Amino acid sequence: MIIFxxxxxxxxxxxxxxxxxxxxxxxxxxxxxxxxxxxxxFVPLFPVSTKYATQCTFCGAEQKVTKEQADQLLAQGTGGPxxxxxxxxxxxxxxx
Numbered sequence: 089m090i091i092f093x094x095x096x097x098x099x100x101x102x103x104x105x106x107x108x109x110x111x112x113x114x115x116x117x118x119x120x121x122x123x124x125x126x127x128x129x130f131v132p133l134f135p136v137s138t139k140y141a142t143q144c145t146f147c148g149a150e151q152k153v154t155k156e157q158a159d160q161l162l163a164q165g166t167g168g169p170x171x172x173x174x175x176x177x178x179x180x181x182x183x184x
Contacts (some may be wrong), residue, residue, distance in 0.1 A: 095132055097123045102165035108144040114144035119161050
């Protein structure tokens with residue numbers, strides 16, 4: 089007997105401040121990546137589908153976006169190349 093199926097994974101990529109298309113409020117939106125993987129004997133082997141979406145934290149509206157749009161939003165959310173990473177200091181330490 090062979091046991092196979094699919095399992096979904098949800099990744100939160102970043103949080104952005106955008107104007108919601110539904111409620112019109114400038115609110116935080118989460119950029120999420122939903123990956124469905126093929127499993128064999130409960131072991132995930134390879135991705136079957138990948139979908140991206142933004143969700144408004146104010147009203148809960150979800151909007152699907154393409155991979156290219158998600159990449160642009162991700163670059164916008166991280167500040168682009170050369171931006172300091174999350175949690176790193178904004179200024180150089182004081183030296184005598």
